[in-house]
Amino acid sequence: MSMPTIIQVAAMAGVSTATVSRVMSHPDRVAEATRRRVLEVVESLGYKPNVAARTLRTLRAAKILVTVPDISNPFFASVIRGAEEAARDAGYAVVVGDTRHDPSIEDQYADMLSSREVDGLIFLGHRLPDNLRPLMAMQGARAPVVNGCEYSPDIGVPSVHIDNAAAGCDAVEHLIGLGHHDIGLVTGPHVSPISRDRLAGAMQAAERHGLRDRLQVRVGDYSAQSSADHVPDLVAQGVTGLFCFSDEMAMGAISAIRQAGLSCPDDISVIGFDDLPLARFFQPGLTTIAQPKGRIGQQAVELLVNILQGGDSPVSQITLPHELVVRSSTRLIG
Amino acid sequence: MSMPTIIQVAAMAGVSTATVSRVMSHPDRVAEATRRRVLEVVESLGYKPNVAARTLRTLRAAKILVTVPDISNPFFASVIRGAEEAARDAGYAVVVGDTRHDPSIEDQYADMLSSREVDGLIFLGHRLPDNLRPLMAMQGARAPVVNGCEYSPDIGVPSVHIDNAAAGCDAVEHLIGLGHHDIGLVTGPHVSPISRDRLAGAMQAAERHGLRDRLQVRVGDYSAQSSADHVPDLVAQGVTGLFCFSDEMAMGAISAIRQAGLSCPDDISVIGFDDLPLARFFQPGLTTIAQPKGRIGQQAVELLVNILQGGDSPVSQITLPHELVVRSSTRLIG
DNA sequence: TCGAGCGATGTAATCCTTTACATCGACTTT
DNA sequence: AAAGTCGATGTAAAGGATTACATCGCTCGA
Known part of the structure; x- marks a missing residue:
């Protein structure tokens, strides 16, 4: 049926919801015996905290959205990989959105930020979604938005790219x-x-x-x-x-x-x-x-996490080195 | 600063929060004049409904999660595209998760389903995440979970694949x-x-x-x-x-x-x-x-949406046609 | 022996929206 | 003119988790 709630767990374990909550989020603040008892109930009921409720209360989703203009381009896959790993290290999960170069889809994903479903946005396209304009205007460089690859000086968004x-x-x-x-x-x-x-x-x-x-x-x-x-x-x-x-x-x-x-x-x-x-x-x-590619994603995440944690060093533009790789599709003329 | 809430919008427009909510979700149930007034305030404040709160209340996220074992494989990109389009038609957005073949990451994305962040899950790998076992046990074929590509009869999940x-x-x-x-x-x-x-x-x-x-x-x-x-x-x-x-x-x-x-x-x-x-x-x-590839994604979404809408026809296995494409990497021997 | 201090736990407000139900005024019907 | 309708809007109760603050036993020191 419907998922068990924290209330049921609390009742069944004979404790208050506060204690259950603490067991889930701050295990060290709960006595050993109590913790074990609660965890047993959690296990047996298959209880999972409702993320919507948690997000609502904490204003933190622990999630970063990465949008790409074309998911079938393998280039972006590597960037995403790099972002995913860095995000995981920082305690964030990554979700990916494919905008197919469509501004209305870009806007829709951008809404996930406005509506607090995700904590931050890394967009790999070249256009700042219209929906983000107000947010950028209000928060400026402190808005949790970072661009990857496509630096465009006029949009005023931190960015990671090569020269x-x-x-x-x-x-x-x-x-x-x-x-x-x-x-x-x-x-x-x-x-x-x-x-x-x-x-x-x-x-x-x-x-x-x-x-x-x-x-x-x-x-x-x-x-x-x-x-x-x-x-x-x-x-x-x-x-x-x-x-x-x-x-x-x-x-x-x-x-x-x-x-x-x-x-x-x-x-x-x-x-x-x-x-x-x-x-x-x-x-x-x-x-x-x-x-x-990997480092672009990684640095973009680091930039974003820095913003999210209120870091005060507004390093806004990162230029990474590129490299000419010579194989066999070019050769001396004649 | 922080995002405006429905309460501020209501106050500024001189109506109740219920009316604002109705303007956002059921515009036809609100008088023309009122609606315009509210929309103006919404616009000027840049108000966006908080999705966490909405999801918490409605238990519907309007979102489908697609997980892939390897996002750098272009094959999956096409499947995702197909899924994305079908989902959009059905009123759902798609978010993508890259599990990198890692069971613990699979579990983490699966939690998005348990915790109601997304309404359904399409997984393109071959393994049902452990976290989903209880849910499958409880809901059986009515669980909002569909597999793409990797049919495995023993896991008892609806699936779309070729022969x-x-x-x-x-x-x-x-x-x-x-x-x-x-x-x-x-x-x-x-x-x-x-x-x-x-x-x-x-x-x-x-x-x-x-x-x-x-x-x-x-x-x-x-x-x-x-x-x-x-x-x-x-x-x-x-x-x-x-x-x-x-x-x-x-x-x-x-x-x-x-x-x-x-x-x-x-x-x-x-x-x-x-x-x-x-x-x-x-x-x-x-x-x-x-x-x-596109049709695999599309049909997977259709299967999922059918489950989500409580459809009673449990078509659980869909086999799509494949095709031999002959180009120049094969030829008559000798 | 008594009170301070401390760790463990409970109480209850809060996060923001949605929606069943109540209300209210205006209009129709008889 | 009273009663019944109807459309528009307001009221307030969820929904599930977190957390500041209160409470309750205990231990420890004087």
Whole structure:
């Protein structure tokens, strides 16, 4: 039937509800004998404290919500893992929400914060949910909201990310260093700040070598299909080095390159972004920019927990190091 | 500061809390003018009902929990997507928990059900969390718990899955049909019922062609690395056709095959399982068994919602169709 | 021997919403 | 004009747990 309540447990153990509550939350404040008796009843009844009631009373849910724009992107999985572990260490559980890039779903998950179902929110997308505006306005940097990956200075939310401009720069420098002059870029959507940053870095690198005008820029959406669609055109433009802003797009591009009767890396070098777990198993092994995915999640949680505990050091922006991983999808031209 | 409560809204709008509550939940039972006045105050204060209090009172959280054993496996992402959409249609939100195959984490998420934080649970792993035993014992098939993918008859939980034995059979038949006699299998862990079923089906197919003794069976854990590790040995055994119980393992195997100086499919044909989004972009395009991932999630939710609404038709086991997708990682021998 | 001090436990207010039931005014019906 | 309806709103009792404060025995010191 219905779950047993603390009242039933108390009655059956011959103590007050206060004592039962103490047994559950502060066992040391209860005499050994009493504790044992209560625990026996708890066991036999299968009693579980009602979290809604507890949350209502304590204003603490012991839970952190992590929202991702696309749960099928393995990149986020690793970030979530890192967050999960750090949260567990700090006494919080993590629940995940998939917003599918849909603002109304983002809002719905954000409501879990406003309504106190969770203590804090880490959002991995690029847009601060509208519903959070009032909260941010009221609490500013003390609001329990942290962004991961997609730093956007104007939203005024603490954030953990890599230096995407520098990373974009590194990728293009790598291609240029291999002798490529006709370089193609498949970016993310324009609204994505990380895509803008990577693009800016890439252009800067090209500029530096006087190759800015020969850069071929195409817009993708981080999915394999979206870059595959651009490949025929890029091939026609004579591109020999291709920088895709995600590993999935790199894989899509390589597949399309072969479809076009060409070879990666013999005809076209391709470099990706993220270093997904599968990147090293792909054929050819993917050259890519590795992000410290786990650490991004971990640090985001630490930032959040610090806010939740009223820590006064408002470290608001954390930049983590990235790394160029060279495998076999890029090689010297010619 | 702290969030506004219904009492403040009521005071400011000059009505009772009951009216405010009605405006939020049953707008039609409130006079037009009053409703507008209240909504204005709600807006200006940024009032959001406290979900803990509401849940406590109504015993309904409007939320479904989906737990996955490994969130980095893209297979589950698609299942979650399907579940999310179906849940939304039924008026429920979905939250996801990553258990990392850890029983204690499974238990912790299961507690969200016992404690009424969520109305129902869909678990995608193979093990019923211990914490749920009492609940299942009490409520039997009316417990709001559904399993996805990993049907295990002994746990007595409604479930949605494909016919894994038949699928395993199809895969091996495909290889045999291409002329392969020395067939290798990389399974999942022994504890996984789906792995056992696929293995049984595969053996049955081999048996049928008198090839049972030549079957080379190795145990993996669904990860790319785990199958890559077995490849040198399998190659030494003269295997020409390899059936991996996941696409990730197929990709790992293909990578290792190349590492060994051989080619897929020229020397060894490889068939995977799941038809991940990336399967068609892999080199070579992966031959694989496609599962209706989205529909699995969707049907699981429908089963669950039916239970939640006290539906009396205890359809407990749903078998969905699978499909062999032939791409270029398998070919005629010789 | 008596009171201070202390550990263990009980009492009861509180967290915020929902909702059955009561109330109230206005309108219809006969 | 009295009685009955009806729609809109208010009143107050849950719902289950936590915790400040009160209480009750005891022990210990003087």
